[in-house]
Every structure is written in C-alpha cells, then in structure tokens.
Amino acid sequence: xxxARDFQPGPDGGADAYAETLRRTLRQLWREVLLRRxxxxxxxxxxxxPVAIPRDNAAVPYLQALNIWFQLLRIADENVAMRxxxxxxxxxxxxxxxxxxxxxxxxxxxxxxxxxxxxxxxxCVGPTLTAHPTEAKRVTVLEIHxxxxxxxxxLETQRWTPRERAQLTDDLRSEIDxxxxxxxxxxxxxxxxxxxxxxxxxxxxxxxDAVPLLYDRYLAAGxxxxxxxxxxxxxxIGGDRDGNPNATTKATSDALARNRQAILDRYLxxxxxxxxxISISSSIVAVPGAEGIALDALIAERPxxxxxxxxxxxxxxxxxxxxxxxxxxDQTGGYRFLSDFIADLKVVEDGLHAIxxxxxxxxxxxxxxxxxxxxxxxxxxxxIRQNSTVTTAVLAEIWAGDGGPAPQxxxxxxxxxxxxxxxxxxxxxVDPARLSEAGQELLALLRLMHDMGEGVxxxxxxxxxxSMTRSTDDLLGVYLLARHAGFGAETLDLxxxxxxxxxxxxxxxxxxxxxxxxxxxxxxxxxARGGNRFExxxxxxxxxxxxxxxxxxxxxxxxxxxxxxALAGHGMRPAFFHGRGGSVSRGGAPTExxxxxxxxGTVSGRMRITEQGEVVSSKYANxxxxxxxxxxxTSAVLLxxxxxxxxRTAATPEFDDALEGLAGMSQTxxxxxxxxxxxxxxxxxxxxxxxxxxxxxGSRPARRFGAKSLDDLRAIPWVFAWSQNRHLITGWYGFxxxxxxxRKVRGAEGEALLRRMLRGSALFQLIVDEVEKSLFQADMRxxxxxxxxxxxAGLRDAILGAVQAEYRRSERALxxxxxEALLAERFPMMRDRFERxxxxxxxxxxxxxxxxxxxxxRTTGKLSxxxxxxxxxxxxxxxxTG
Numbered sequence: 001x002x003x004a005r006d007f008q009p010g011p012d013g014g015a016d017a018y019a020e021t022l023r024r025t026l027r028q029l030w031r032e033v034l035l036r037r038x039x040x041x042x043x044x045x046x047x048x049x050p051v052a053i054p055r056d057n058a059a060v061p062y063l064q065a066l067n068i069w070f071q072l073l074r075i076a077d078e079n080v081a082m083r084x085x086x087x088x089x090x091x092x093x094x095x096x097x098x099x100x101x102x103x104x105x106x107x108x109x110x111x112x113x114x115x116x117x118x119x120x121x122x123x124c125v126g127p128t129l130t131a132h133p134t135e136a137k138r139v140t141v142l143e144i145h146x147x148x149x150x151x152x153x154x155l156e157t158q159r160w161t162p163r164e165r166a167q168l169t170d171d172l173r174s175e176i177d178x179x180x181x182x183x184x185x186x187x188x189x190x191x192x193x194x195x196x197x198x199x200x201x202x203x204x205x206x207x208x209d210a211v212p213l214l215y216d217r218y219l220a221a222g223x224x225x226x227x228x229x230x231x232x233x234x235x236x237i238g239g240d241r242d243g244n245p246n247a248t249t250k251a252t253s254d255a256l257a258r259n260r261q262a263i264l265d266r267y268l269x270x271x272x273x274x275x276x277x278i279s280i281s282s283s284i285v286a287v288p289g290a291e292g293i294a295l296d297a298l299i300a301e302r303p304x305x306x307x308x309x310x311x312x313x314x315x316x317x318x319x320x321x322x323x324x325x326x327x328x329x330d331q332t333g334g335y336r337f338l339s340d341f342i343a344d345l346k347v348v349e350d351g352l353h354a355i356x357x358x359x360x361x362x363x364x365x366x367x368x369x370x371x372x373x374x375x376x377x378x379x380x381x382x383x384i385r386q387n388s389t390v391t392t393a394v395l396a397e398i399w400a401g402d403g404g405p406a407p408q409x410x411x412x413x414x415x416x417x418x419x420x421x422x423x424x425x426x427x428x429x430v431d432p433a434r435l436s437e438a439g440q441e442l443l444a445l446l447r448l449m450h451d452m453g454e455g456v457x458x459x460x461x462x463x464x465x466x467s468m469t470r471s472t473d474d475l476l477g478v479y480l481l482a483r484h485a486g487f488g489a490e491t492l493d494l495x496x497x498x499x500x501x502x503x504x505x506x507x508x509x510x511x512x513x514x515x516x517x518x519x520x521x522x523x524x525x526x527x528a529r530g531g532n533r534f535e536x537x538x539x540x541x542x543x544x545x546x547x548x549x550x551x552x553x554x555x556x557x558x559x560x561x562x563x564x565x566a567l568a569g570h571g572m573r574p575a576f577f578h579g580r581g582g583s584v585s586r587g588g589a590p591t592e593x594x595x596x597x598x599x600x601g602t603v604s605g606r607m608r609i610t611e612q613g614e615v616v617s618s619k620y621a622n623x624x625x626x627x628x629x630x631x632x633x634t635s636a637v638l639l640x641x642x643x644x645x646x647x648r649t650a651a652t653p654e655f656d657d658a659l660e661g662l663a664g665m666s667q668t669x670x671x672x673x674x675x676x677x678x679x680x681x682x683x684x685x686x687x688x689x690x691x692x693x694x695x696x697x698g699s700r701p702a703r704r705f706g707a708k709s710l711d712d713l714r715a716i717p718w719v720f721a722w723s724q725n726r727h728l729i730t731g732w733y734g735f736x737x738x739x740x741x742x743r744k745v746r747g748a749e750g751e752a753l754l755r756r757m758l759r760g761s762a763l764f765q766l767i768v769d770e771v772e773k774s775l776f777q778a779d780m781r782x783x784x785x786x787x788x789x790x791x792x793a794g795l796r797d798a799i800l801g802a803v804q805a806e807y808r809r810s811e812r813a814l815x816x817x818x819x820e821a822l823l824a825e826r827f828p829m830m831r832d833r834f835e836r837x838x839x840x841x842x843x844x845x846x847x848x849x850x851x852x853x854x855x856x857x858r859t860t861g862k863l864s865x866x867x868x869x870x871x872x873x874x875x876x877x878x879x880x881t882g
Contacts, residue, residue, distance in 0.1 A: 015087075019080045022152065023836075026072045029173045034065055037180050041065045051840065053847050055854075056866070063847075063869035066840050068179050070876035073836060074618075075145055079152045082624045094221070099592050099632035101221035104639050123229035123641065125634050126608035128577075129202070129380065129616055130236040131195040139198050141184055142617050146205060148175045149622050184872055185865065192238060192246045196255045199237040200262050202620040203379055207233070208266050210626040211374045212367035217631060229634050230373075234462055234608065235259070235380040241445075242387045242467045243714070249444040252382065256452070256460055259379040264329040266375075267368060271322040274364040278314045280357070287313060291354035294347045317348050328377065328456070338376050338457050345369040376457045383462040384449065385499070386442070388474040391466065394439040395477045398484060401434050410471070418476045422483070422521050430484050446485035446494075453493045463495035465537055470505055472515040474498075479522060492525040497577065501539030503547045503667075506559040509536070510566035517570045530575070533606070534567055537577040541715030547663075548670030548734045549774070553767050554663035560602045577608040591629075593769075595636040597762040605641040607633070614875075655761045658742070658753055665741045666734030673733060673802055678795040685790045686783075686800075688852055688871065689721035695871050724874050725786035726845065727803055731774025735767075736809025739817065758817060769826075772814050776824040777834060777878065780804050782842065785849045789856070837877040844873045 034042035038061040044051050045065070053062045085097055094102035151172045160168065190198075211231055219225060238255025241247035287295055295313050299305060302320045309315040321344050328334030335341045345368055352361035392409050399406035399417065407413035421427060432440045452461040464478055478496045487494055500509045513534070516522050526534055538559065544552040563574050580594070595607065611619060619629040673679065684690055719730050742750050757764040783803065790796035811823065824831040848870035855864055 015080060015084050018083065019076070022076050022080065023073065025155075026076055026176075027069075029169070029176050030065075030069055030072060032173060033177045033180055037061075037177070038065060051843050053843055055847065055850050059847060059866040060869065063844065063866060063873055064180065064183065066844065067184055067869065067873045067876050068176065069840075070837055070873065071141075071145060071179070072148070072176070073833075074876070074879065075149050075152065077833060078618075078622070078625060079149060079156075082153075082628065083156060085628065099628070099635055101218050101223065101631060101635050101638075104635040105221045105223060107639065108642060122227060123605045123634060123638050124232060124607075125229065125630075125637055126232045126234050126577075127630070127633065128234035128236065128383065128608060128610045129199050129620075130240065130610050130612045131192075131199065138182075138184065139194070139201060140182055141179065142621060143201075144175055144179050144182065145617075146621050148172065151175065153624075185868055192244075192251050193254065196238050196258055199235055199616070200258060200379065202616060202626075203233075203262060203375075204266070206620055206623040206626040208263075208371060208375070209623050210630060212370045213623075213627050214630050214634070215370050217627075218634075229638070231630065231634070232459075233375070233380040234383050236383050236385060236610075239382045239462075240385045242385050249441060249448055252384070252445065252448065255382055256378070259382065260377055260457075260460070261329065263371075263375045263377065263379040264325055266371070267325045268322060268329070270364075270368045270371070271318050271325065274368065275315045275318040275322070277364050278318070278352070278360055280312060280314050280355070282311045282313055285355050287351045287354055289354065291347075291351045295351045298344055298347050314348060314351065317344075317351075321345065321348070335377075336456060338372065341377075342369055342372050345372065376459055378457045378460040381459050381462040383465055384445065385465040385467055386445075387467040388469055388477075390438060390442065391477050391481060392474065394435070394442045395481060397435055397439050398430055398481075401430070402428060410473075415473055418473055418480060419519065421480055422476060422519065425489050427483055442481065443485045446482050446487070449494060450482075450486050463497040463535060465497045465499050467499050467501065468505070469498035469500055469512065470508070472512050472519075475512070475516050476519060476522065479525070490521075490524065491528050492521070493529065494525065495529050495535065496522075496525075497535045497537050499537040499539055499579070500559065501542035501579075503543050503551065503555050506538070506543060506555050509559055510562045513563060514566050514570065517567075517572070523570075526572075532572045533575045534572045535575045535577055535608075536563055537579055537608075539579045541579065541719070544730055545715045545718050547667040548729075549666075549731050549771065550735055550738060550767055551663045551667035551670065553763070554659050557599055557659075557763055561599050564599075564602055573604060574602065575606040575608070576602060577610075579610050580612075592632050592636040593762075593766055595633075595640055597766045598640060603637055603640045605637065607637045609633075614879075618879075652761070654753065655757050655764065658750075658757060659761075659764065662738040662742055666738040669734040669737035669806065670729075673729070673799070673806075676799060676802070678792065679799060681792070682787075682790055682795055682799040683721070686786045686796075687721035687725040687727075688848065688867075689717055691852065691855070691867060692717050692720060692724075692871065695868050720875075723878055724848070724871060726777070726779040726782040727786075728774050728778040729803060732771045732778065732810050733803070733806055735771045736806050736811070736813045739813035740809055754817060768814065768817060771810065772818070772823060773827060773830060775807070775811055775814060776827075776831065778807065780807055782845045785846060789849065789852055841874065841877045844870050844877070848874070 031042055031045070034045070041061050044062070051062065053059050088097050089100075094100055095106040097103055151168060154168055155165070155172070214231065215228060218228060235255075238247065238252050286292065292313075295317055299313060299316045299320055302323060305316050305319045305323070308319055321341070324334045324341070324344075326334070345365060349361045349365050349369065352358065352365065396406040396409065407417050430443065432443060435443070446464075449461050449464065452458070464482075466474060466478055469475060475496055475498055479492055479494070482492050482494050483489065498509070498512065500506045513536070517526070538556055540552065540556065543555055546552070547555065560574070560576060563576075567574050591609075595603065618625075620626045722728055722730050739754070742754065746753065758768060780803070784800060787796050787800040790799075814823070815821070818826065820826060824834075848867065851864055851867040851870065855867060
C-alpha cells in the first residue's frame with residue numbers, strides 16, 4: 001500500500017498540475033480498493049491491453065469499478081473548479097472571478113440600476129427542485145460522494161502533519177471502499193416519500209447554509225443592502241402529479257409537513273447556537289434606548305423565560321423566539337405569521353448593533369433572519385403540476401353529473417359553458433361520491449390549496465402549473481374546478497401557470513394569454529396575486545423532442561418575445577419560468593450563458609428555472625458548489641436586468657430572419673427523420689428505451705398514460721435513450737442541413753452573415769457551442785453498433801444512413817463556421833474530461849449492445865444486473881442522463 005505522503009497534492013504549480021496530482025491520488029486509492037475487493041478487475045485495469053469485460057454476470061465487478069471511477073473523476077473536477085475559483089479571488093481579486101457578484105458590480109459600475117428601471121421590482125431568482133427521474137444515483141451514494149468531496153477539500157490544507165495526512169488519506173480510501181460495498185443500483189423503485197427526503201437532504205447539507213453566505217458576498221461586492229436579491233426556492237417533489245399516480249393529495253400534504261419540519265428544526269439549531277455564543281451580561285453592557293425597550297417587550301411576552309439566564313437579555317430573547325418555533329413545530333401554538341418571526345429576530349439584531357456588537361449580530365442572528373426571509377416556514381414553495389388532459393376530463397365528468405351530456409371538448413359549446421359557469425355567482429354542488437377517483441383526487445387537491453392559502457405561511461403552496469396548455473379553455477377549466485373546490489366567485493386566490501411545451505403550443509401562447517386576460521375573473525385573480533406580473537412556464541424538453549435542438553431554441557426565443565408583446569398590450573409583464581433539464585437537449589446550457597442569451601427585456605429581474613435529477617446533485621451536493629451555483633445564477637439575472645440600456649441591445653432583424661430560416665430548415669430535416677417509415681421501430685430496437693423502465697431511478701412511469709407512441713413518451717427517456725446509444729440526435733440533428741441550405745441560398749452574403757452572427761448574436765453563439773459539444777460526444781461508430789440490433793436491414797440502413805450523413809454535414813458546417821480543425825478544440829476542459837472516459841465508455845457500450853441482443857433473444861425477459869449497470873455507467877461517463 002502506498003504511503004500517505006504519496007497522496008499529498010503537489011505544490012501550487014498551476015491548476016493542471018494540481019488536478020493531475022488529485023486524479024493520480026484517487027486512481028491509486030481506487031486501485032487499492034480493487035486489489036482488495038476485486039483483484040481480477042485490478043489486474044485487468046493494470047494491463048496495457050484494452051479491458052476485456054466479460055459478457056455475463058462476471059461483468060458486475062468490472063462495471064462497478066468503472067462506475068466508481070467515473071464518479072471519482074466528477075468529484076475531482078468539482079474540487080478543482082472550486083479551488084481555482086478561490087485561487088483566482090486570492091491572486092487577482094473577487095472582481096476577476098466569473099459569475100461572481102464582485103465581477104457583476106465591476107461590469108455594471110455606477111450605471112447599475114437595481115430597484116430602478118432595469119429591475120424595478122428588485123432581483124428574484126427561483127431555483128425549482130424536481131424529482132424528474134434523471135438521477136441514477138441513490139441518496140446513500142450521494143452522501144458518500146459528499147464526504148469524499150469534503151475529504152479532498154481537507155487534503156488541500158498544507159498544515160497537516162504526516163500522521164494527520166495519513167489519517168485523512170485512510171478516510172478517503174475507506175469512503176471509496178464504502179462506495180464499492182454499497183453498490184450504485186437501486187433494487188427497488190424509489191417511493192415518492194423517498195424522493196421527498198432526497199430533495200430535503202440537499203437543503204440540510206448545503207442550501208440552508210449557502211443562502212446567508214450568498215447575501216454576505218452580495219454585500220461584500222459593494223451593493224446596497226436595500227437591493228438584496230430575493231432567493232425563492234420552489235419544489236415539485238410531492239406536488240408534480242403529471243402522469244405520476246403516486247402523487248396524491250395525501251403525498252402532497254406529507255411533503256408540506258416534512259418541508260416545514262426540516263426548516264423549523266434548522267431554526268431551532270441556529271437559535272440554540274446563537275444563544276450559546278451571545279453571552280452578554282446586562283450588568284456590564286446594558287442595551288440603551290428604543291432597542292432595549294424592544295428587547296424587554298419581546299421577553300415580556302413569555303415571562304417564564306426571565307428566570308433563565310438572569311441578566312442576559314439576548315439569551316432570554318433567543319429563548320423566547322426558540323420556544324415559539326418549537327411550539328410551531330410541535331403544532332401547539334407559536335408564531336401566527338412569518339413576519340412576526342422575522343421582526344423578533346430583527347429586535348435581537350438591533351439590540352446587538354446598539355451595544356456595538358455588530359459582528360455578533362452578523363455572525364449569529366442575521367443568517368437566521370436571512371434564512372427566514374428565504375425559506376419561511378416551508379423550506380420551499382411546493383408547486384402543483386397536472387396535465388390538461390386530466391383537468392378537462394374531470395370537468396367533463398362534473399358536467400355530465402348535472403343530468404346531461406358534457407359538451408365536446410374544443411367545441412364552441414364547451415367554451416360557452418365554461419364562461420357561463422365562471423360568471424355565475426353560484427355553482428351547483430358537486431357530490432364527490434359520484435366522481436371517479438381522479439375527480440375526487442383533483443378536487444381534494446384544490447381544496448388543500450385553498451386551505452393552505454390561509455395558513456401560517458401562505459407561500460407554502462405555489463401555483464397550479466398546467467402541463468400541455470393548448471388553449472385558453474384549458475386554463476379557464478382550472479379556474480372553474482377551483483370554484484367547485486371552494487374558491488370564491490369574484491377573485492380566486494390561486495395562481496394558474498400555463499406550461500407551453502410543444503412548438504405548436506409555444507406559437508399559440510400569445511393568443512391564448514390575450515384571450516385569457518379578457519375574462520374578468522381570470523384577470524382579477526391574476527392581478528390579485530401577481531400584480532402586473534404573469535408567470536408563464538416554457539418547456540424545453542418537449543419542444544426539443546417536437547422539433548429538434550435548433551428549432552426548439554429559436555421557438556423558445558420567439559415565444560418569449562411574442563408573449564412579452566401580447567402581455568404588454570394588457571398592461572402586464574411576463575415572469576418566465578424555464579423548464580430546463582440537465583442535458584443540452586433539455587435546455588441544459590451553462591446558466592450564465594443561457595441567461596445572457598435571453599431576449600432583451602424578458603428577464604426584468606425575475607428568473608425561475610427547474611433543477612432536475614442529476615443537476616440537483618451536481619449543483620447543490622456541497623455548500624461551496626451550492627453557493628457558487630446561486631451566485632452565478634443571481635449575478636447573471638442581475639447583469640441581464642440591471643445593465644444600462646445600451647448593453648441590453650435590441651434584437652437585430654437581419655439575425656432574426658436568418659435564425660428563422662435556419663430553424664425552419666433544421667426542423668424540416670428533423671421531422672423528415674422522425675417521419676421515415678419504421679422510425680419508431682428503429683428507435684425501440686437501436687436503443688435501450690424499453691429496458692430503461694427496469695432502471696429504477698424515479699417514482700414516475702416513463703410514459704404519461706401508458707400508451708406506446710412517440711407523442712406520449714416523456715422527453716426524459718427520449719433523451720436518455722439517444723444518449724445511451726450515442727446518436728444524441730436531440731442535440732444536433734438538422735444543424736448541418738440548415739447551414740448548408742442557408743449557404744446555398746444566400747451565397748457569399750449569407751456566409752458573411754452567419755459569421756457576423758457567431759460574433760454578435762448571443763443566441764446563435766449558444767446554439768453553435770452546444771451543437772458542437774453534442775457532436776463531440778456523439779459517436780457514429782458506436783451508433784452503428786446499436787443499429788445492428790435493428791432486425792430489418794433495410795430499415796437499419798435507411799435510418800442510420802440518414803443520421804450518419806447528417807452528422808457529417810453538421811460536423812463540416814460547424815468546423816467551417818468556427819474555423820477550427822477538430823471538434824471541441826474551443827472547449828479544452830470539456831474535451832479533456834470526456835477523453836479521460838472515452839476508452840472505457842467504448843467498452844461499456846459494446847457490452848450493452850451484446851446484453852441487449854442477448855436479452856431480446858430470450859423468450860422471457862429477465863432482469864439483467866449488468867445491463868442496468870451499463871446504463872448507470874454510461875450516464876456517469878456522460879455526466880447526465882436525460
């Protein structure tokens with residue numbers, strides 16, 4: 001076994017030297033674990049020859065070893081990135097750190113207009129955690145990853161003695177060994193309650209602590225304390241019932257209770273620590289004036305607390321506050337309003353300031369107040385999501401129960417009945433017993449939303465997000481169902497958020513919203529909760545599945561502009577909620593660049609995004625990465641919103657016309673591929689899409705309503721399957737045809753325009769960059785291996801031939817556009833990271849193809865552990881699933 005000093009990171013000879021030392025350290029420790037647990041695997045990995053992975057159950061330890069190695073590489077990359085950020089701040093100052101508040105402040109200078117016209121309502125960002133089934137790792141494994149990361153941070157310190165460093169190294173080796181013994185596969189599909197706990201773990205481990213540190217950085221950058229950004233976390237875990245039969249009203253109530261319990265427990269811990277630290281005696285330092293009077297009044301609310309810590313008014317006050325929180329947690333009383341809790345904390349802060357103990361206030365009390373302002377008594381606002389198919393079916397069921405047949409959905413009679421019922425001062429009572437289980441469940445959910453609006457934290461439940469919003473009637477149907485559930489007739493205290501997902505729906509969105517705002521009840525309700533802001537959610541996944549990457553990206557841009565214009569005509573502004581996933585195909589571009597590429601005027605200080613599956617663990621597993629994630633997100637919104645007017649350049653019509661043409665040609669090429677005879681059969685046979693259901697990575701089914709068409713298949717398994725077989729068509733297909741066609745039609749003038757766009761259009765730059773990354777990760781030789789699984793040779797040759805031809809066109813087009821000789825030369829970090837896993841990934845793909853062929857050749861399908869492991873390994877190697 002190597003000695004401890006062999007694992008000490010080298011001197012600061014540059015980030016590359018440190019990163020290489022760290023990877024060698026981890027590889028040596030990984031190898032030592034393998035020598036002990038699977039010596040045959042270690043011997044094979046030590047050989048100069050390619051790894052020969054067995055084609056049966058003997059493959060299990062090989063795949064387990066490679067999966068752990070991919071995980072260790074990712075953790076090392078995370079450690080290196082955070083270390084580089086700290087070093088940059090130390091050596092060159094915080095204003096040089098990309099994505100930092102300090103850099104944003106330096107760029108904005110005196111022209112920053114936070115709280116003025118650029119972002120008149122201030123800055124508000126809303127990360128939204130979802131349990132979309134794209135996280136292939138178990139919670140237990142994620143916790144081991146977190147401990148490994150913290151061990152690496154500890155090893156960075158140069159103060160350790162050889163004995164202490166050896167102990168840290170032993171701890172690190174032990175965690176890698178524990179990874180081996182734990183295993184990465186879930187043996188059972190997670191329950192919704194497991195997913196709720198999974199989400200809360202990120203808050204407990206990192207997010208609760210990261211938010212006060214974020215605000216500290218904001219103030220340290222020189223921004224006015226009066227412009228402190230608002231961080232408002234949302235969650236779909238327990239509230240998203242779109243196609244998930246496990247998300248019942250009871251499950252939603254359970255999620256609310258557990259979210260509440262988690263944050264109240266954190267407040268109690270913080271208050272106990274503050275009380276232990278603030279040991280100030282009034283006989284030595286008395287609190288003067290109004291601040292002293294306010295402290296006395298606070299303590300007088302609970303006279304019994306005066307007998308504890310006599311003469312120590314701060315401890316007494318913190319005890320009073322703690323007792324209120326404890327009573328709230330135990331449901332025996334406590335604060336009636338969140339604002340009262342915040343006000344009491346401010347009393348303690350002000351008292352400490354009054355006696356010249358500002359540091360104690362900032363260190364021990366202000367963080368709790370900032371947490372209260374962010375997390376309330378809820379941890380996160382729990383959004384509700386349901387599909388329009390369900391809401392319209394329940395409404396039709398209610399109408400049919402009135403004694404006559406319900407009108408046909410989409411007909412004039414349906415629309416007329418909707419509007420007539422909405423304007424009626426009273427509605428006939430609905431007998432729940434006469435409704436189906438789905439109908440009873442939906443009305444029970446809406447009643448819960450009504451009751452929670454009157455609770456101690458009215459933001460505990462968020463909006464009702466309507467998936468697959470196709471018409472104004474879909475939205476009005478939710479309002480009518482809410483009235484049947486007990487909401488008022490004049491104004492509904494309910495936010496209904498349309499989710500436009502397909503390209504057709506994105507194009508129809510402006511007209512849908514304009515028509516909605518002409519309905520008095522809807523307009524009054526929207527104004528009551530949102531003022532002049534109308535929240536609109538945009539779906540990246542289904543629009544990509546619908547039209548391909550280039551088309552989807554342009555349609556989302558165009559939809560935001562047209563929605564903004566439509567709402568402006570009604571005196572309202574949009575607050576866009578971006579349904580982004582982890583992969584490029586689902587909107588997973590770098591946060592700061594994706595925000596910078598948003599159309600001018602569409603952010604205006606507000607940004608909500610979904611953080612899905614493996615994205616959550618990559619961004620929020622550790623306090624440092626969570627802090628960095630939130631700072632990058634918030635500073636990007638700040639820059640987009642508060643920059644002086646000249647920096648927010650208007651759209652360029654010439655660029656828009658070109659993008660419109662490129663998107664149309666790209667979509668035509670993509671639709672032609674999907675429309676080829678037998679395409680669905682090719683997809684099912686040349687990918688593991690059907691076998692993905694065996695990979696127990698989420699509580700939701702892979703299909704919304706059990707059908708087996710491409711239209712009904714969720715975007716997540718769609719992208720997952722195309723990444724597993726390395727076609728990756730969702731990230732690039734159609735780009736080559738679009739560029740080639742544009743050049744042929746426009747000639748030299750068009751070529752010059754494309755090059756100007758690459759320099760001057762943030763959106764086109766984003767498209768080109770992300771297409772290049774997708775092309776680099778796609779592999780046509782591996783794709784051909786998977787295509788060999790297609791039984792019909794003619795079908796195989798036709799579809800694979802089309803994919804390979806378009807790949808060559810796209811590669812040529814991209815290299816012509818960028819002027820580079822090879823793909824990903826512009827992204828050396830991404831290229832090097834992928835090259836470190838390319839060779840073992842090739843072996844894993846070859847094994848997966850053999851296992852799929854074997855499984856499908858049997859008369860009865862049987863769970864194949866090696867096959868499931870290959871899916872996990874490929875996801876780990878790529879760094880994302882769907």
